[in-house]
Amino acid sequence: MDTNLPVSSQPRVVIVGCGFGGLRLAKSLRDAPVQVVVIDRNNYHNFQPLLYQVATGALEADSIAYPIRKIFAGQKNFFYRMADVQRVDTAANTVHTSVGDIRYDYLVLATGSLTNFFGIESLEKNAMQIKSIPNALNLRSFIFQNFEKALLTENPEEKQALMNIVVVGGGPTGVEISGSLAEMRKHVLPKDYPELDLSKMQIILVEAGAELLGPMSVKSQQDAMRYMQELGVKVVLNTHIKGYENCRAYYSDTEFIPTENLIWAAGVNGAAVPGIPEELVARNKRINVNQWNQVPGLSNVFAIGDVANMVTDDMPKGLPMLAPVAQQQADLLGDNLQRLIKGQPPVPFVYKNKGVMAIVSRNKAVVDLPKDVHFNGIFGWFTWLFVHLMTLVGFRNKVVAFVDWAFSYFSSDQALRLIIRPFSRRDVKDDQGKKKAEHATSTPEYNPTPPAIQVK
Known part of the structure; x- marks a missing residue:
């Protein structure tokens, strides 16, 4: 006991x-x-808002995590059990x-x-998620592994599916990872994969609602949409992904987006x-x-x-x-x-809204503050960087994140694109750490008969 x-x-x-x-x-x-x-x-505190940067190679995994025992070193009344x-x-x-x-x-x-996969079994089994550091590392490896496969295949449909990335969910997480992937497509992938025609690579952001960043102001929603368009991200609104299997993200019974990379950021x-x-x-x-x-x-x-x-x-x-x-x-x-x-009555909780923000890419961010204060662009970007930098746990993590961000900003590069833990969908685990049902990991034969979505 x-x-x-x-x-x-x-x-x-x-x-x-x-x-x-x-x-x-x-x-x-x-x-x-x-x-x-x-x-x-886990024996560490995980800074979840920056997981997408680990997934896209902008930050090291250990720069957004900090050992629990080290955080509380010196607190005599504290005990931890893993x-x-x-x-x-x-x-x-x-x-x-x-x-x-x-x-x-x-x-x-x-x-x-x-x-939350909304009870869709094929999505739960096959989609990638970014709720933990292992998730983020798996996603990073999976994306780069698929580009390595794209170099080898002669099948044009298979090559397209390996290069396409579909992000489901137009909230802050979906917008942020879509923008980061667009930056990677522009600055990183052409250096690593000059043999591929990256003009054919599509980053598609699918949102079930009528706008991006639903909880934020109309101005932020409009700015986010404009930024997505400037980055070349194809935004599909009012669309539900109903299933995902055989490298096809279905938005109806017969229509689909061909992709080997589906990132689920649609709900919790x-x-x-x-x-x-x-x-x-x-x-x-x-x-x-x-x-x-x-x-x-x-x-x-x-x-x-x-x-x-x-x-x-x-x-x-x-x-x-x-x-x-x-x-x-x-x-x-x-x-x-x-x-x-002490036998005293408790005090009721009153939430003080300090605002919300979302980053899209370099020099592009949106910030909503109380009393209908809104700003965007490079000022919003610096605000986002400062708030997240100060919220990171540990002085070392703050320094490492700052150095990594500065390097990426001035070099237009991301150095962390190692496939150090090759990933197979047989390794997918749910949020509780339990292994999901196994299924085929090899790319299936492509059947072009069903119509693929035409994203404009």
């Missing part, structure tokens, strides 16, 4: 997940009279993990989100933990919480960040799944836990 954690007279706060929310909460309890236990399957959480037992105040059971006095679920669900009563979990797998981030009916169980479904009058669908929300909830919950220990 308790996986060799020391016995303490102080109440134990168990935090599941060390993302933006879990990390911030554990830090906020540094001087609190509690024992802080963090459980995470484990998968299997379920929670709220009646016994126990978390069941892959390394044993851990008792808690207060439990905080900060498990983040998982990719909350990463709810087994053991939480089903009636407390919303349709998008987020856990319902009240204004104190407390799970209703469970006085000592809380949820923060992406997994927490906090509904307000202004946001009837729940607060957005953004890092600032998780961090603000963590700060307040840290104070409220100490108030509860």
